[in-house]
Amino acid sequence: MISAPLVIAVSFAYLLVLFAMAYFGDRRAEQGRSIIANSWTYALSMAVYCTAWTYFGSVGRAASDGVWFLPIYLGPTLALALSWLIILKMIRIAKAYRITSIADFIASRYGKSHLLGGLVTIITVIGIIPYIAIQLKAIATGYALLTHDSVDGFRAVHETHWFQDSTLYVALILAVFTILFGARHLDATERHEGMVAAIAFESVVKLVAFLAVGVFVTYGIYNGFGDIFSRIQAHPEYARLLSFEGASTAGYGGWFGMVLLAMFAVIFLPRQFQVTVVENVNEEHLRRAAWLFPLYLLLINIFVLPIAFGGLMHFGVGSVDPDTFVLSLPLSHGMEALALFVFVGGLSAATGMVIVETIAVSTMICNDLVMPWLLRSKRFSRSAHPDLSGLLLVIRRGAILIVVLLGYLYFRLAGEAYALVAIGLMSFAAVAQFAPAMLGGMYWRGGTREGALAGLLAGFGVWVYTLMLPSFAKSGWLDPAFLEHGLFGIELLKPEALFGLQGLDNISHALFWSLAANIGCYVFVSLMRAPSALEASQATLFVDVFKREGATATTLWRGSAEVRDLQQLVARFLGQGKTVRLFREYARQRGYAGINSIPADAGLVHFAETQLAGAIGSASARVMVASVAQEEPLGLDEVMNILDEASQVRAYSHQLEEKSRQLEAATEELRAANEQLKELDRLKDDIMSSVTHELRTPLTAIRALSEMMFEDPEIDLVERKRFLGIIVSETERLTRLVNQVLDLAKIESGHAEWHNTDIDMRELVEHAIDSTRQLFSDCGAELVVSLPEQAPKLLADRDRLHQVLLNLLSNAAKFVPKEGGHVRVELVSDDREVRVEVEDNGPGIAPQFLPYVFEKFRQGGDQRDRPQGTGLGLPISRQIIEHFGGRMWVESPPGRGACFAFALPLNKMRSDSADAEQ
Amino acid sequence: MRRGLARQRLVALFFAAAFLFNYPLLSLFDRSEQVFGLPVLFVYIFGAWASVIALIAWTVGRRKG
Structure with a gap:
């Protein structure tokens, strides 16, 4: 037994923590730093689904029906699998048209009908009030159990006079809490950040508390799951609980019905609609909630069977209500602190449900029962209420108080009667x-x-x-x-x-x-x-x-209105200051200078109606707007025409978008092609100027020497011979240059002729070295050759490859120093490629010139000490190697000469050359 | 992955779960045998349930989905 003052103090302390949470949440929301704008809080707030009925009742149900407590939790898992289809659509609709309750949703969908909204509200109230009563009963029972002498034998919960009944005070405190955080001020979107923060916190508390008692029973009293299940099997009277058919007479049809019921419940219960749809901050949060909320349900149910079986074995049947096992098991084992914690968990489950449910139901009562009735009454419409926002708040607060008190009343009346015990599933069936x-x-x-x-x-x-x-x-x-x-x-x-x-x-x-x-x-x-x-x-x-x-909503309204009338109308329900803010924001978004310059068009009428719909429901909002705006009623044909037109326009604009996208892509391609052409043109100019420059140098020499000999016949023979020798060599250079330019042009344009044969690379390298041996001995360079015994055969143009080798070797001969020149030629092959390296110990290539050595007319080094050569040898070589699918590169570590190398692939070349031969 | 694919996966998952949690599949596991010392019925339901949740998480968790 725990002393009553302690239980009361702890409960109050817990409620104070809730107040603090909710207050903190509201403050942060006002500062724009929402604490509920994350998917974890969103998923946890959905767990308001687990009420005291499930917190205590699951164990009770498991103790009588075995595995049959589970459909209530499997259903939501199925529903959440479809959340991305169904719930997302509900969220989108509710946000677009400011829908704040299920009653409003249905009323708005079927032509903004007051009658439908009212009917849904009445069904909800009748179905839900007993459900609120069970929450109060759970708190009362838990309190009585904690403060009673022994766990068994207590029965009379409500035999006290009503003013001595602590449950009444619990109900009143809950009503005050709900009013403070659910109806403190009017919000056109009906969102309550502080309340959601508190509900998410409560979800954590009830899960931790239930897991705590589960671990205590499973591992504290017994030795784990296996132990409990093997012990329960020793009791033949409980054996039926372990099988599906034996535990309940409902059969598989009943099981299916229960799963379906829970599926509907998790979507259509007013409190679920409130937290899932109305309080949703961001649609993306649904992604995580779609698995996190079912996971929560799985976790809170893992220990239900162990607790139920543990309780049955400990107390037997009939002495203790199985619904109270979560409390009575720790109590009978002397774990009073744990029992108190579990009670707080149950308090969480009950208060969470009562708070969210009453907020949701009070919104319905206000918007779909009271407002339509008020708006219709003659007295109300004649009196000139300047500001009705206060009245709206009073109605909401009154509705909250009445709903909670009705719940209490039902609890007092029904008490232990069957009507209360079975109400959980009955409520589910009502909202279904x-x-x-x-x-x-x-x-x-x-x-x-x-x-x-x-x-x-x-x-x-x-x-x-x-x-x-x-x-x-x-x-x-x-x-x-x-x-x-x-x-x-x-x-x-x-x-x-x-x-x-x-x-x-x-x-x-x-x-x-x-x-x-x-x-x-x-x-x-x-x-x-x-x-x-x-x-x-x-x-x-x-x-x-x-x-x-x-976007279509505005096209479906035709008529005339005054901005001033609309503004006054909205201000009547939302308050003057807030309305001015809303209209200014509207003007700013549409790009108007101020409220006075907003045109009173369909868009504004729709805006005003949507704002009002959040506060008083869509049906009432429509009636109110119709009272200040002269609407020309549209016939069905006109509406269908507009919708058709709209969809045609949409189809056209879609086609247009598609076309313009294609055009953009084409333009982009053209631009790229143009850029490429320009680049090629520039390159062509570069080459032209380089070629003419290269041609002019030998021509100048030839012309100067020829003129000298032409004008001065006196030149002696020796001199004349020398001049003629220079002329011959310059002409040869010219021929070579022209040949190479032609050669390169042919290769680049793909018109070159290739005569592919099988080539032994070893033999080819040796041949090239033989042809250049004289060059190396002329410049006194030592030639080191390293060739493998065997080299694979390649299919390629022998003359071209020979040309490449000669080019590399003669380059090396040009650059080696006069004294101690050293050139290394190496042939390496593996199963993929053949590599040839030609390394000299000359001055090397400065790093800044390395990237350009293979460009045309860009011989390494600066202009002054350019060696003899056309500047086309390396570009041609590289083109040849690349034609055969190979690559050519140069390495030149500073001060260590240059190493030119190329590699030819073995396989690639075969297929390439096969193509070439066809 | 296209957006539509994730939706189709979720619908398929819904039908798979509805299939797993109902007759006749459920009746296959309504027997007195045990796995890991636990009744096979409970192990099956909780196992199937956990797998469905994991698959939902996998399907919606792919950002591009």
Whole structure:
């Protein structure tokens, strides 16, 4: 037993921490440094799905039905697998049209209908209030268990007078908390950052607490999973819990129904819609949440079976409520601190649910029940309220308080009755009724207002008849006769075996009939008439939200309005200061000078309506805007025309975009080609000037010497012979130059002739050395040759390769020093290539000239000490080598001469030359 | 990877998971045998569940997807 003041103090301290979290979150949001703008917080806030009903009830369910507690968590995993299709679309629609609740979503989709919004709200309230009651009951039970003398034997939770009942105070504190962080000020987007921060924090607390008690039971009391499972098998009375068929009578159909139910619940429960869709900061966060939230569910369920079995073996059946095992097991083992922590975890689960659910439900009550009624009443519309934002807040706060108090009232009334125990799944089945209208609305254009109304009414009616009334009967509030004999004694109308359907548990039975009625009515009534203009336009906006991005909304409104009227209207609900800010922002975005210069066009009307929709719901916003703007009603044909036009325009603009993209690409190609041409032109000019320069030098010498001999016949014979010798050698140089230029041009243009034969590289190198031996002995250089025994044969043009070798060798002979010249020639081959290196010990090539030695007329070194040569030998050599698929390069470490080398591939050349021969 | 591919993978994953978690596959594991000292039914459900989560994480985790 733990003393009551301690439990209360700890609970209050925990709630204070929550206040602090939420306050911190709100402050950071105001400073623009959101703490919830990350996918982790987003996924954790989704875990508000795990309420006290699952926190305590999972173990209870596992203790009676074995593995049957799991469908409630497998369903969300399936739903989250589809989140990128369904939830993303809901988020996009909600953001585009400022939708803040499921009621508003359905109302807006089916022509902004007040009636639908109201109906959805009423279904939600009836389905959800008992669910809030279980949360309060869980807190009360946990508190009683902690402060009671012994874990068994306590039963009476609510036998105290209501003003002594701590649960009432818990409810009131929760209401205050919810008001502070859910309805402190009006926000057109209905987002509550502080609340989300607190909810994410609560999710962490409840997970850690549950894992703590799980580890304690599994490893503290027993020796791990294997130990618990082997021990439970020794009890024949629990053996049925280990099998699927034995644990429950619902069968595989029931299992499937439960998974489906949980799938719908995780998308359509008001609190899930609130955290998943309304509070979503960034669509990208959905990516991580899609696996993180299911992982959270997996983790929180790992220890459910061990705790349930541990509790069953410790307490036996009947002495202690299995729902309280998480608390009673640590308590009975004297672990009071752990029990207190687990209680705080349960408190987290319960408060989180109550807070988010009441915020979501209060938004619905305010926007879809109270506002439509207020706007319609004559007294209200006659009185000139300048500012209604205060009134809106009062309505929201009142709704929160009323919802929490209704929950408390239900808890007091129902207490231990069956109606409370079964309510979790009943609530799920109630919200599952939204699925046809929601999913149909997002993917099918044909749904109409009447269709949605009929579907919801039929589904909800069946739900009341097959689930709610039987639960009342089982609680003793109704005569149970109709349960056993059917309504008016007609067997076929037995609520839990409607039309004789048997073999399903009551939840799956109700789910089947209610969804069948719901979908049937929705589809058939929808198909009875074509959608009206408003329905068709809303359907297009919802179904095509990814394609249209809200741009079409403004084209679907025609009429006239005054900026001043619209501004005053928005200010009535959002407050003067905020409205001016919003309109200024609108003007700035559209590029207008100020509020006064905004044209009162469809865009502005749409903007005003969207702002109002966030605060008072889309249906009311439409009514309010219609009161200040003169709309010309559009017929269905006109709407369809506009939509067709819009889609045609979109198709055209798409084609245009495609065309302009192609044009851009073509222009880019042309520009690149032009650049290349210009570059080639420049190169051609360079070569022309180089060639003429190279031609002029020998021509000048020839001309000067010839003129001298022509003008002066007196020159002696020796001199004349010398001159003639120079003329001959210069002419030879000219011929060589012209030949080489022609040669290079041929190779570059691909017109050169290649005579490919099998060549023995060793033999070729030896031949080249023999032809140049005289050169080397002339300049007194030592020639070192290193050739392998065997060299592979190549298929190439022998004369060309010979030319390359001669060029390299004669270059080396030119550059070796007069004294101690040394040239090394080496032939190396491996299985891939043959490499030839010619190294001299001359002055080498300065690093700045290295990149240019293979360019035309760019002999290494500066102009003054250029050796004899045309400056085309190396470029030609490189072209030849590259023609055969090889590469040529030079290395010249400063002060150590130069080493020219080339390598020819063995295989590549064969195929190349084969091509050449064909 | 194209955006559409990730969506198709997720839909395929959804159907695979629905298949794994329902009759008749589930009934194959409803037997009294044990693996690692644990009932085969629980090992199967939790194992399949964890794999589905891992596959979702892998599919949505690829940024370009």
